[in-house]
Amino acid sequence: MFRTSDDWNRIYAEEPKPGWDMDGPTPLLNELLGEASLAPGAAIAVPGCGFGHDAAELARLGFAVTAFDIAPLAIEGARARHGGTVAWRLEDWFACEAGPFEAVFDHTCFVAMEPARRGEYAAATRARLAARGLWLGAAFHDTGDRVGPPFAIAREAMGDLIRASGFELLMLRDARDSHARRAGREFLWIARRM
Numbered sequence: 001m002f003r004t005s006d007d008w009n010r011i012y013a014e015e016p017k018p019g020w021d022m023d024g025p026t027p028l029l030n031e032l033l034g035e036a037s038l039a040p041g042a043a044i045a046v047p048g049c050g051f052g053h054d055a056a057e058l059a060r061l062g063f064a065v066t067a068f069d070i071a072p073l074a075i076e077g078a079r080a081r082h083g084g085t086v087a088w089r090l091e092d093w094f095a096c097e098a099g100p101f102e103a104v105f106d107h108t109c110f111v112a113m114e115p116a117r118r119g120e121y122a123a124a125t126r127a128r129l130a131a132r133g134l135w136l137g138a139a140f141h142d143t144g145d146r147v148g149p150p151f152a153i154a155r156e157a158m159g160d161l162i163r164a165s166g167f168e169l170l171m172l173r174d175a176r177d178s179h180a181r182r183a184g185r186e187f188l189w190i191a192r193r194m
């Protein structure tokens with residue numbers, strides 16, 4: 001059984017600041033943007049946005065951002081912290097009708113999904129991208145002894161999934177600018193919808 005909206009919302013109800021929340025955007029956002037060619041003002045989706053720090057930073061940089069989360073308390077928290085700079089949507093990434101976006105920025109959403117859903121997740125992401133749209137992502141290859149979510153995935157396995165899901169893999173490498181708490185455990189990818 002996969003985690004539901006209630007399951008995720010319960011975490012936000014029990015932990016007003018869940019362990020994954022960094023109080024600000026991930027430094028990996030700049031690292032990824034530095035290697036992706038995105039037009040100014042491009043439409044970007046952020047699935048599993050949590051409290052919305054990455055989405056708000058992308059909006060501050062001038063992108064047109066739509067951010068999704070399945071947990072009502074996440075979307076409430078994002079709105080309270082960042083106001084209306086982003087189009088916040090309380091919706092399931094697997095089921096929403098949205099797009100086409102020029103890019104999807106994925107930070108700890110893909111890797112929070114049960115491994116059995118990975119193919120479905122890649123397909124949902126592809127479906128919401130415009131032709132030649134970019135999937136920019138960061139994931140853990142090592143989460144220590146923690147049992148998910150997030151669910152670590154080997155970098156090469158991610159490359160295989162991306163290539164098998166209708167994307168051209170443009171970049172796949174270890175992250176350099178991870179938050180100190182995550183150093184040495186994350187990798188990045190940039191993939192283009194074919």
Ligand SMILES: C[S@@+](CC[C@H](N)C(=O)[O-])C[C@H]1O[C@@H](n2cnc3c(N)ncnc32)[C@H](O)[C@@H]1O
Nearest residue numbers: 008020048049050069070071092093107108112
């Ligand atoms: C590990 S948290 C990461 C949150 C945020 N990206 C961050 O780094 O702070 C994963 C988020 O994905 C959301 N989520 C889980 N399944 C989802 C789905 N099917 N559609 C949209 N959001 C989902 C959860 O509610 C949670 O906020």
